[in-house]
Amino acid sequence: MQMLGTFIKPMHPEGIKFVAVFAGVTALLFLISPFLGWIGVGLTVWCYYFFRDPKRVTPDRPGVIVSPADGVVSLIEAAVPPEELGMAATPLTRVSVFMSVFNCHVNRTPIAGEITAVAYRPGKFFNASLDKASADNERNSLCIRMEDGQDLAVVQIAGLVARRIVCFVKPGALMQTGERFGLIRFGSRLDVYLPEGVTPLVSIGQTMVAGETVIAEMHSSSDEVSVS
Template sequence: MRNENTPIAVEGYPFIAIAGVLTIILAAVSWHVPVVWAGTAFFLVVTLFIAFFFRNPERITPGDENAVIAPADGVVIYLGPGREEHLGVETTKISIFMSVFNVHINRAPVSGTVLDTFYVKGKFLDVRDERATFENEQAGLVIETARGLRLAVVQVAGLIARRIVCYAGQGDRLTRGGRYGLIRFGSRLDIYLPTATEVKVALGEKTVAGETVLGILP
């Protein structure tokens, strides 16, 4: 998968380059036109923020193979029953909201094989609105563990996030805690677990992708 050894996600390079070049150009002009310093300062801040947004830190994933790991940094905004049509059964659904200040690299919640992938075009509602699960643009994976348990993880685009990136494809083998995609500029991750999963997080709790245990599989 991509971004395994890059401190900044490669998807951010074009944005950083554009903002950086504009900063350099304005800085050169400002030597002759002092009023341009304001523009230089603005684009410098933008460049630094973009680099910050696409940061790609290393994470230490817990060793318990039955543990389901948070696929995203953020806050749990929904915890309860949910049904994902690609699984076809009732599940326990956990939704994580990512603000623009969170790390946006998404990580595999379990080790397993990608049985199916899906992409749905849709709206760009605020992802804190529960309607976003059903109406927003989204991309998902159905993953089967070595013990035959199936779960789904869905990247949901938001009001600002307009670009979902997923590296995983059908038949790929994912490693729990490994990077598998990202969503640009604020978004949401929905994860659908077997109902017998022992949930380990609470509504409003902060999560760290690749480290926080969401639950223990039956």
């Protein structure tokens, strides 16, 4: 049973209709050609794994900021949070996590707090690993106000393949660290704007696990990670 659990993961409800469509097309492909049918099986399995929603163990120490997405840190740089959130136009450290089409795409809250703003903005669909994706691509931005009154912004950014950002929360929602708040279909990026003075504890190229990997701590005294 333990080995079975390694391969079979829970699937997010958002994926049910997509897996059903893939399975239906696969059945038709088998009527045309067994070869095409088996290709359809492979794509159906991939679709199921895309929408997988495995359990995560979130660190419970105070002030910890976790990755909102599975993927790889693609950028660490100073940037102003999206203007539609109404935050101060002060550059903050932005940590970008790029998700490929093979990553789990369920997004999780970086830190506990109240959702004070949710702002969607339509845009283009550049490759999400590019720097200009933060400014030009379709995005959905959230502002999270922590217990101490500081704000943290997290932004869902659509990518080259992604055409649908899904957000489950609304302003006023009280969230716990690592709690699910949305997902993006099919390949995209998450930006986290750390509060002023908070230093990232990750580096470019590092693999992230949503809800588990610590990207920063509110009271960290660690040495700064170089920004490149």
